Amino acid sequence: MARRTQTPSELAINKRDWKFGRGESTRRWWHGGDPGRTAFYNALSSTFPVGEKFFMTAIRPYRDDTAEPLRSQIDDFMYQESTHSREHVFFNRQARDAGYDIQPGEDRAARTIAWARRRPPIVQLAATCALEHFTAAMAHAALANPEHLGPADPEARNMWRWHAIEEIEHKAVAYDTWNHATRDMPRVRRWLLRSVVMATASARLHYVLFRNTAELLAQDGKNDWRTWLRLLGYLYRRPGMMRVVLVSMIGYFRPGFHPWEVDDRALVSSALATLAPPGGAVAA
Template sequence: MSNPLPSSPEPREHRGHASRVTLPDTDPGPVELHARNVAFDWSQTPLHWIPDHPVPSNFISVLNLLLPEGERWFVQTYNEALPMVHDEELAATMRGFVGQEAMHAEAHDKVLWEFLDARGIDPRPFQAQMEWIFRKMLGPMEGGTPEARHKHLVERLWLIAALEHYTAILGDFALNNRWVECGADPVMADLFTWHGAEEVEHRAVAHDVATYFADGYLRRGRSMLVALPALLILINRGFRFIIKQDKSLRYNFFQREYHYFRGVRAGVLPKMRSVVLATFSYFRPGFHPDEIGNTAQAVAYLAASPAARNAS
């Protein structure tokens, strides 16, 4: 098994200002995927990084709990699948995807300790659960016939494709929300917008890889029926985990709901109903992830992102 986190040059830290990038008029055409080596300075970022929106801040911070192990699982699974890919163009795209996901895992892993842990949110219990899910429950099949192990790999590839449907939707939200207008911390806003832009940039890779290994409408539908409830459960568990440890908030259930919907109205949180309803597009025959988001907008943000520009 290849190392799921390839080494990379030492990145430089920054505290630049995230900016909103409007939709460009020109299509950049095919984009060669590559990892952008970034680093972030969390020393000045408050726990409630969106001013006057503590609940939305904590809700989005849940992704920092989920992503490190999830992204490492993506990388591990693709490293397992790469030797079986004989289409060099697809293999090159997969390698670019692996590099980007490895950097996502590294960046969000540092947030766990330099941001959440440093502000009184101990991520260790939740991370132990994530390690069990992604390393044990969803890890490579041990034993069995080669045919059974291959089938298990295909199921994991389709599950990744289903999850990437949501990362693309959330990436498009990250590029088009109102964090900057609401005065959000520029470093945290840049982290999620940089990550979201790369999710839009590589939104079709997981679908194309799963299709290459074993196309089929039933496989696609079955993976989504697993991915959606699992994702909703993990996000809800992560949110309750952070809220319970956030000693500065003493909100009851109704107060939390009020602040959540207030964040949605302010444009700093996605409408979960819209995210869930977007699932139906995935079941449409002929669906392709290129329908989500805008590559030109993603590339334009990545060219302007303080963290991504530091990589050059």
């Protein structure tokens, strides 16, 4: 049975071949001189290259069975994810140049993805939906409140905001693909499967993210309770990105959920108006 999508019919998922930080060095504590915030974002970035490749391979098998406009949206999704992967590979290289060993974090993320790849294809697609919801919630928080990235070095801040813009643009592509792929699945089974996968993906992601953060803090001699109290206050109190994410994740478990229940296209337009394309690229 076909399911109606809440994705706006006029939605634009733009292809922006933007490159950040080329020819520039990065401060070791690039996020406002704060080791905790820097470690958190570096830890998050260490998961993206392998994670985004997983998203593309999880959604690609379903492309040819879909109709327009979803088929073209899948193509645009894969383009955006490929550029995100490229930019985070470069960002991670800058973290290495600043003196961090992020290989253990990348290896940990790779092991988690390898575990996910051993699941059936429909479960891999469900995991992509769950993690795309996680990144879209973070993206909304980052763009809605400038406190999240305000103190960061300009080029790093621009890269993360660009990534956030595109995560919002394509936030429902995996979910609409899931709805199409499971159109003949009983509703209760569909809901149960995506809910179990969300709970599992969330637990594994939080473990990887905070374990990676702790390792990076240890390299600075800052893996102590003072640094963690400050970081957790930043993440869960004010501005509270992870608090916003957790609230959003709870909504994911509701039957009938759809990512475009929250229409944040105006937020994207506002962010684009203040984001200068790097290196003379054309804004879109």
